[in-house]
Amino acid sequence: MPIKDFLFAVVIMAVWGVNFSVIKLGMASLDSFTLNALRFSLCAFPLVFFVKKPDLAWKYIAAYGLLFGVGVWGMVGLGIHFGASAGIASLIIQLSAFAVVVLAAIIFRERLNLGQYIGLGLALVGILLIASVGDGSVTLLGMALVMVAALCLSASIIMFKYLKVKQMFGLLVWSSLFSPIPLFAIAYFLHGAGIFTNLWNNLTPLTIFSLLFQAYPTTLLGRLIFNNMIVKYPMAITMSISFLVPIFGLLGSYLIFDEQIGAVKIMSCVLIITGLVISTFWTQIRKAVLGSS
DSSP, X not given: OOHHHHXXXXXXXXXXXXXXXXXXXXXXXXXXXXXXXXXXXXXXTTGGGTSOOOSSOHHHHHHHHIIIIIIIIIHHHHHHHTTOOHHHHHHHGGGHHHHHHHHHHHHSOOOOOHHHHHHHHHHHHHHHHHHTOOSSSOOHHHHHHHXXXXXXXXXXXXXXXXXXXXXXXXXXXXXXXXXXXXXXXXXXXXXXXXXXXXXXXXXXXXXXXXXXXXXXXXXXXXXXXXXXXXXHSOHHHHHHHTTHHHHHHHHHHHHHHOOOOHHHHHHHHHHHHHHHHHHHSHHHHHHHHHHHX
């Protein structure tokens, strides 16, 4: 992977990691489902009037919108609401990376080299190490809900790769049409009509910032760049870079909410970064080692 693409990817991973804390900021005045319904409404409108519909059947556009909007972010928000900290939520959802790599090997016959096996293994150890920390930053229900989100994220990524989508931005915009209504419906079922009658009063400056951050740099720009990477590079490389998300997630949670990191989490971050470097730059590392021996 060229350094330029790698750096772009790192910036997006930073945005995605911090986004988990931004979600929590928005949830100070809105429930998770209403927050995400408004988020995807902003992704769809007014852009849907100016961006061409992707050349896909409606069933695929709707399925992507429901998987990504409701399955991923609806469940992430609910998981945070039920006790998963922003940092830990960003960590758990990265378990989807392993499912994606396995499914890509089965469906697309993508083969992993030795460096990718080593890198993914180190990243998995790092993730499991963080998850083992019993510091009160996660509850069983919160973890379970975020794991559901991780499964939905895996399905949406594989679906995107399988469909060989060319109009990537168009898919992001048009699929967002299918997310708000079910999210609003779930919010109404859980919280009653107050979510609509009190909506205007709940739109504080911090909530508006949260919505704008989630809709534009996180969803539209972030997914556009990431989806381009999915098309250009093997899944093992792309998903290895995504392991940076929990590191930035933990950092954002520390800076914004003063969530303690501790020695174990720092060690885990080192393992994840080491795994990322080995997986992404294995060819260069191998040549350097063999060339110096």
